Structure formats: structure tokens, C-alpha cells
Amino acid sequence: MITKADVEHVALLARLKLSEEEKEKYTEQLNAILEYAQKLEKLDTAGVPPTAHVLPLQNIYREDQVGDHLSNEKAIANAPSDEGGYFKVPKII
Amino acid sequence: MQLYQMTVHELHRRLVNKEVSSVEITNAVYERIEAVDEKIKAYLTLTKEAALEQARAVDAKIASGEQIGPLSGIPVAVKDNICIKGVRTTCASKILQNFVPPYDATVIDKLKAADSVFLGKTNMDEFAMGSSSENSAFFATGNPWDTERVTGGSSGGSAASVAAGEAVCALGSDTGGSIRQPASFCGVVGMKPTYGAVSRFGLIAYASSLDQIGPFTRDVTDCALMLNTICGHDPLDSTSANITVPDFTKYLINDVQGIRVGVPKEYLAEGIEPEVRQVIERAIDKFTSLGAAVEETGLPHTEYALPAYYLIATAEASSNLARYDGVRYGYRAVDAEDVVDMFMRTRSEGFGDEVKRRIMLGTYALSAGYYDAYYLKALKVRTLIKRDFDRAFEKYDLLISPTAPSPAFKRGEKTADPLQMYLSDICTLAVNLAGIPAVSIPAGFVRGLPVGLQLMAKPFNEGILLRAAFTFEQNTDYHCNAPEL
Numbered sequence: 001m002i003t004k005a006d007v008e009h010v011a012l013l014a015r016l017k018l019s020e021e022e023k024e025k026y027t028e029q030l031n032a033i034l035e036y037a038q039k040l041e042k043l044d045t046a047g048v049p050p051t052a053h054v055l056p057l058q059n060i061y062r063e064d065q066v067g068d069h070l071s072n073e074k075a076i077a078n079a080p081s082d083e084g085g086y087f088k089v090p091k092i093i
Numbered sequence: 094m095q096l097y098q099m100t101v102h103e104l105h106r107r108l109v110n111k112e113v114s115s116v117e118i119t120n121a122v123y124e125r126i127e128a129v130d131e132k133i134k135a136y137l138t139l140t141k142e143a144a145l146e147q148a149r150a151v152d153a154k155i156a157s158g159e160q161i162g163p164l165s166g167i168p169v170a171v172k173d174n175i176c177i178k179g180v181r182t183t184c185a186s187k188i189l190q191n192f193v194p195p196y197d198a199t200v201i202d203k204l205k206a207a208d209s210v211f212l213g214k215t216n217m218d219e220f221a222m223g224s225s226s227e228n229s230a231f232f233a234t235g236n237p238w239d240t241e242r243v244t245g246g247s248s249g250g251s252a253a254s255v256a257a258g259e260a261v262c263a264l265g266s267d268t269g270g271s272i273r274q275p276a277s278f279c280g281v282v283g284m285k286p287t288y289g290a291v292s293r294f295g296l297i298a299y300a301s302s303l304d305q306i307g308p309f310t311r312d313v314t315d316c317a318l319m320l321n322t323i324c325g326h327d328p329l330d331s332t333s334a335n336i337t338v339p340d341f342t343k344y345l346i347n348d349v350q351g352i353r354v355g356v357p358k359e360y361l362a363e364g365i366e367p368e369v370r371q372v373i374e375r376a377i378d379k380f381t382s383l384g385a386a387v388e389e390t391g392l393p394h395t396e397y398a399l400p401a402y403y404l405i406a407t408a409e410a411s412s413n414l415a416r417y418d419g420v421r422y423g424y425r426a427v428d429a430e431d432v433v434d435m436f437m438r439t440r441s442e443g444f445g446d447e448v449k450r451r452i453m454l455g456t457y458a459l460s461a462g463y464y465d466a467y468y469l470k471a472l473k474v475r476t477l478i479k480r481d482f483d484r485a486f487e488k489y490d491l492l493i494s495p496t497a498p499s500p501a502f503k504r505g506e507k508t509a510d511p512l513q514m515y516l517s518d519i520c521t522l523a524v525n526l527a528g529i530p531a532v533s534i535p536a537g538f539v540r541g542l543p544v545g546l547q548l549m550a551k552p553f554n555e556g557i558l559l560r561a562a563f564t565f566e567q568n569t570d571y572h573c574n575a576p577e578l
Contacts, residue, residue, distance in 0.1 A: 007453070011453065016437060034457075037400040043477070049473070054479065057332060
């Protein structure tokens with residue numbers, strides 16, 4: 001059972017600032033969805049390996065060759081704020 | 094028949110025979126968009142000037158006697174989570190409303206090399222999360238068969254654009270049914286290729302182990318032509334499969350004699366509308382009458398696909414969407430006190446309800462103390478679901494099911510209850526968990542609304558899907574119907 005305090009904690013982990021109304025709503029909705037998800041517990045999965053990926057892939061590397069890349073100008077063109085070729089953010093410390 | 098209603102292969106024939114020019118086709122489609130898009134709202138962005146320039150270049154090639162490919166000069170719509178260099182790509186989200194990619198997705202590179210004409214970017218559920226195309230931050234898309242109803246999601250704009258004659262073909266993406274379900278609701282052909290068959294480079298990620306780009310077309314022949322163009326290995330996508338791509342048009346054979354078809358009983362059980370079931374049963378009878386060996390089978394872990402899917406997809410989404418913090422691109426909240434405040438306010442103001450709900454669910458499923466109980470458990474169930482399919486494909490060449498449990502539902506009908514909305518993907522989710530290919534084709538109508546038939550095959554067997562779908566299409570006329578607008 002998820003409580004409102006759990007929702008507040010998860011929102012902090014997910015870097016989401018939720019309104020009181022959203023906290024109430026998500027508490028109710030996540031509980032309903034997770035209750036539905038409980039049906040997975042009925043299944044015995046002892047000894048079953050997890051599938052994270054359907055293709056049998058491993059160690060996919062490209063050739064270590066110099067290629068084209070975005071210019072600094074293009075790389076920051078979508079930034080909401082920039083200065084002197086850098087991304088600009090509010091104070092951190 | 095109007096130009097905007099024709100198939101890719103018919104328009105190609107007319108272009109080659111110089112009966113029509115690409116500029117004429119492109120203008121005809123834009124005139125159609127001007128006439129009907131106010132009602133449908135399939136597009137978020139139109140790129141008419143660039144499109145006409147691309148069309149003129151193709152006409153010049155034809156005039157100079159150069160040979161053209163099957164998609165040359167053909168107007169294509171692109172879901173707004175696939176990057177086109179220099180064209181606004183929003184993912185239907187406020188957080189990306191001003192994003193202009195500095196590069197092309199690989200599928201766009203391939204379509205550009207094929208000289209396709211890009212009409213614009215289509216509406217979708219925000220970040221491809223939804224089953225109705227009502228979750229767009231901008232507006233909902235209307236179903237061309239009844240604009241009071243949804244198109245299905247999340248590639249609803251792409252499906253509606255093809256159904257309404259606002260594009261000749263389109264690209265979408267499918268994470269849990271986001272191509273097949275809207276194809277079913279809009280009465281067009283929609284294919285989710287095998288995971289890894291089409292590069293995901295330049296597709297804005299939702300759930301990386303499930304996402305796959307695929308085509309929307311008016312018929313199966315066009316689907317094969319699109320697959321020929323977009324499939325293939327891409328070193329820019331480390332999950333791209335390095336296998337030889339066949340000529341998919343070679344599978345367009347009007348014959349299913351001897352093909353072994355399994356009908357999983359779980360897909361025709363409770364939850365499927367009785368009238369939809371009747372349509373599918375008629376389709377099954379059609380395959381039998383055409384010589385396929387059809388029998389009932391079972392995929393015993395089907396009922397676990399939905400919870401497993403929503404735990405895996407949201408976990409991956411919570412990770413993929415962590416990059417939207419207002420620093421490098423997209424929306425940024427104003428007047429933040431410090432950088433953490435900026436992250437939190439940017440994300441809260443930038444994401445819509447459904448996206449926040451899925452980030453919350455995914456973050457919870459991955460958090461300390463719950464990882465084993467939810468995420469790891471779901472990955473193990475994914476293995477069981479995959480094994481069900483592996484076993485079935487030892488015996489059958491194809492599996493058949495409805496694409497969706499009902500025809501298109503009314504707008505707003507399921508928006509208040511996320512679980513009810515999630516249930517509308519019940520027939521399509523397991524395919525993504527197993528990574529197999531599947532196609533939805535028009536199979537009939539219920540109350541004047543299209544119903545789709547889903548065909549599934551083992552990995553990299555798109556060819557058998559095309560052969561069966563083509564045979565069904567050649568022996569029925571459901572794909573010939575178009576909505577009146």
C-alpha cells in the first residue's frame with residue numbers, strides 16, 4: 001500500500017514537484033495500478049532468468065575512428081540559457 | 094479516385110509514366126490537409142515549402158530520365174518523436190516544444206536517400222505514452238471515421254493522417270502497440286517490425302528495450318515498400334540487428350496454402366467485445382477457406398503481460414526521461430532559486446499528467462526495497478512470455494488475434510481511469526515484451542468503425558506476415574473503404 005509520504009519520497013527521487021492535489025491523485029492511482037501488478041506474485045519465477053533485452057547482444061563497439069561531430073554552436077543551440085559556449089544554470093552552491 | 098487517396102505503388106506507377114508529378118501529388122495532399130485537418134488535427138508541424146522543394150527535385154530527376162525508387166516523390170508523415178534535422182520535434186510535450194534537432198534520425202536519412210517528401214510532424218500521446226492520442230500537450234486528434242472518437246495511441250496522428258488522406262504513408266513508433274492499435278482504430282495497415290530490425294537512432298526514447306519504429310500504409314504492398322526502405326543495420330544504434338534485409342516485396346504472394354496458423358485462446362477470451370470477436374472469427378474462417386491450417390492454441394502467460402509491461406516500460410521511461418532537466422534543451426522554468434529547484438519545477442511544469450504518472454510508477458518500481466518485487470519480477474515474467482511465443486512458433490508460422498479489444502472509443506471515456514486506458518493495449522503488449530514482429534490489417538467493421546486483425550510471427554519473419562496479410566487483403570475489400578470527411 002503506497003502512502004502519500006511514499007509518493008512524496010518518489011517524487012523527490014524523480015525530481016518532480018507535485019501539488020497537494022497531484023499527491024492525492026497519484027497515491028490513489030499508483031495504488032490501483034500496483035494492486036493490479038500484484039498478480040505477478042501468483043507466478044513462480046524461481047530459477048527463471050530475467051530478460052532485460054530480447055536480442056542476444058553483447059559488447060557492441062564501433063571502430064575507434066575519428067568521425068564528424070556537432071559543432072559547439074549546434075550542440076548548445078537548443079539550450080534555454082547559454083553563455084560563452086557553455087550551458088548556463090542557476091547557482092549550485 | 095483522388096491523388097491523396099492513392100497508394101504508394103499506384104502513385105509510383107503514375108510518376109514513372111509521367112501521368113502526374115510529385116509537385117501535383119504533394120499539393121493535392123496539402124490541399125486535403127487544409128480541407129480536413131481542422132477536424133482531425135493530425136499534424137503538429139507542417140513543412141510545406143521544404144516538401145515542395147523535395148518534390149521539385151524528384152520531378153527534375155524524372156524529367157532528366159533518371160530512374161526513381163518506389164518512395165521517390167511520395168509524401169510521408171512522421172510521428173513527432175522522430176528527429177528531422179532543422180524541423181521542430183516536440184514529442185507532443187511542453188518540455189520539448191521548441192526543440193529543433195541538429196541531426197536526422199536514421200530512418201529519416203534512409204527516406205531522404207529514397208527521395209521521399211516530408212509533409213510534417215504528426216500528433217501523438219506525449220512521449221508516446223498513451224492509447225488514445227489525448228495525452229498530447231497541444232490537442233487531441235480525432236478519428237477520421239468519427240471525430241468524436243479517439244484515433245488510438247500513441248501514433249494516432251500518423252494513423253489518422255493516412256486514413257484521412259492527409260498523407261500517403263507515415264512513420265510511427267510502437268512500444269506496447271502504438272502503431273498497431275491506432276492502425277486498427279483508423280482502418281489502415283500498421284506494422285511493428287522485429288526489435289532491432291529498424292534503427293532507433295533519432296527516435297526520442299520512451300522504453301528502450303521495447304520501442305520500435307514502423308510504417309502506416311493503406312495496403313500491404315505499401316507496407317513492404319516502406320520496410321524495404323527503413324530496415325537495416327545501423328552502427329549508430331547498438332541494439333540494431335546486423336542481419337541481411339530481404340526484398341520484402343517478394344513475399345507479396347496471394348497464397349496461404351499450408352501455412353500453419355495458431356489462434357491463442359487467451360486473445361479471444363473475456364474483455365474482447367463480442368462483435369470484435371465475431372469479426373476476428375470471420376477472418377479466421379477466411380484464412381481456413383484460403384487453405385491455411387488453423388487451430389486453437391494457448392499462450393498461458395498472456396494475463397501477466399500487462400502488469401509486466403507497465404513495470405518494465407515505466408522503469409525504462411523514468412530513466413530515459415531523467416535527461417529533461419531544462420539545461421541542454423527544451424523548456425526551463427523561470428526564476429528558479431537554485432539548480433535543484435530548476436530541475437524540479439522544469440519537470441513538473443514541462444511534463445503532462447500521464448508522463449508524470451509513469452515516471453512515478455517507474456521510479457517506485459526501481460527504488461530500493463521494491464526493485465526485486467516489481468522490476469526484477471517483471472523481467473522474469475518477460476522471459477516466461479517470450480518462452481510462450483518461442484514454443485508457439487515451433488508449431489505455427491503465424492499467430493492471429495484481434496489488435497484491440499474494441500473499436501475506437503469515445504474521447505474522454507477512459508481518461509480518468511489509467512488502468513482502463515492501459516487495458517486497451519491488452520492484445521498488443523506481449524509482442525513488444527517478446528520483441529517479435531506483428532502487423533495490424535483492416536478486417537471488418539463494428540458499428541461503422543474499423544476493426545484490426547493482428548498477425549504475429551517469430552523474430553525477423555516479417556515476410557510471412559506480409560504474405561498472409563497480402564493474401565487476406567487480396568481476398569477481402571476492407572482496406573478499400575475510406576472514411577467520409
